[in-house]
Amino acid sequence: MAGHPQSRLFILVAGEASGDLLGAGLIEALRERYPDARFAGIGGPRMLAAGFEAWFPAERLAVMGLAEVLRHLPGLLRIRRTVRLRTLALRPQAFIGIDAPDFNLALERKLKQAGIRTIHYVSPSIWAWREKRAQRIGESADRVLCLFPMEPAVYARHGVDACFVGHPLADAFALHPDQRAARESLGISDDVPVLALLPGSRLGEIRRLGADFIAAAILLAQEIPNLHVIAPMANAACRSAFASELAKAGIGNRESGIGKADSRGHSLFSIPDSPFPILVLNGQSHTAMIAADAILLASGTAALEAMLAKRPMVVAYRLAALTYRIVKGFGLLKVERYSLPNHLAGREIVPELMQDRCTPQALAEALREPLRQRHLDATLLEEYVRLHELLRGEGNSGAAAAIVAP
Secondary structure (H helix, E strand, C coil), rough: CCCCCCCEEEEEEECCCCHHHHHHHHHHHHHHHCCEEEEEECCCCHHCCCCCEEEEEHHHHCCCCCCHHHHHHHHHHHHHHHHHHHHHHHHEEEEECCCHHHHHHHHHHHHHHHHCCEEEECCCCCCCCCHHHHHHHHCCCEEEEEECCCCHHHCCCCCCEECCCCHHHHHHHCCCCCHHHHHHHHHCCCCCEEEEEEECCCCCHHHHHHHHHHHHHHHHHHCCCCEEEEEECCCCHHHHHHHHHHHCCCCCCCCCCCCCCCCCEEEEECCCCCCCEEEEEEHHHHHHHHHEEEEEEHHHHHHHHHCCCCCCEEECCCHHHHHHHHHHHHEEEECCCCCHHHHHHCCCCEEEEEHCCCCCHHHHHHHHHHHHCCCCCCCHHHHHHHHHHHCCCCCHHHHHHHHCCC
C-alpha cells in the first residue's frame, strides 16, 4: 500500500460470497467517484477482480457452527487483530464491514473508539430477532447500510443512523423474467408442469427438510401428468446430502450410482411410477426458479429470490427440536410471518408451512393447484412487481457508495 500517499484508502472486510458480491459493487461505484482510490482488507474473487488488495481471503471467515467456530477461533482472533492494527496504522477514509457480524462488529467497535469512521453494510435481521441488538450495532458503526426498507425505522427507535440502499438481488432479476429461455437452457419443454425443490443451502437444512420435500414431489408426480422436478444444489456437499435423501426415499440415479453427474455436474434420479426423473442441478438456482411453475423452498433468501423470479411458492422450514423449544420458550423470534415476501408485504401472500405443519401431505396440497394452473395470479404478480421495484431503491452499489464517500 506504499507509494500512494495522496490516494484515498478504504478498508473492507467481507466473509461470504454474498459479501464479496456487495464489496465488488461498492468498489466499482466508489472508483467512479475516486479513480485513484485504493481498497484493501478481506475479500473474495469478485473483489480481487475489481482491484482489491486482499490481506486474507474471504473464505477464512466463512465458518459456521459452534464446533467449527471454536476450532478456528484462535486463527480468527489473530486475523481480526491484524486487520485492526493495519487499519489503525493506515487511517483509511472509512472501514466498511460487509455482513459477517460476529467478526466485523467487534472490530468496528474498536476502530470507532479509535476515531476511524465505520460503516456496517447489511443489517443483521434485527426486525425478526432481538431488536435491542440495534443499539449495540450503533456502538460499533457510525452508519448502517440496510438492504430492506423496513430496517432503518428499527434502528431509528434506538438512535442509530441507518439507511436503506436497495437489495442487490433486485438487480439480478428482470421485472418480468423469461421462463421460456430458462427452460430452454435446462432442456425442458414449454408444455410440461415443472416443480423446483430448494431444501436449503446448508447441510442441516437438507437433512431436516429433504425427505419431506422429496416425499411431496413423489405424491405430486403420481397425481400430475408429465410433472418434471428440478432441484438446484448450491455445491457438491449439498448435492451429496440431497442424493443421500433421494436414496433413502428409494429414488435411484438413472445411470446407476447415486451422485453420478454429467459434465455440468447435473444428475438424473428416477421417481417411482413416473417416466420423468428428478433433475439435480449443479447451481443455477435462479434459472431453475424462473423455469418452474411452482417452487417448494426452505425459508430464507430463496423465498426472496422466488418472489423476484415471479413464481408461486410454498415456504417451509423445520428447526431442530431443541432449538425450536429454546426459540419459542425464550420468545427470541419477534415476528408472526417468517418469509421475506410476507414480511415485506405486511400480510401473507405466500403459504408458510413451518415446524409440525411441514409434512409431505401438506406441502403437496399447497403446491397442487399452482402446478395445475401453471400461471401466477395477476393480483399476486402485481404485488411481486411492486415489492421488486421497492427493493431496487436508488440503485444498490451507487447508493451505498454515496453514503460511504467522505
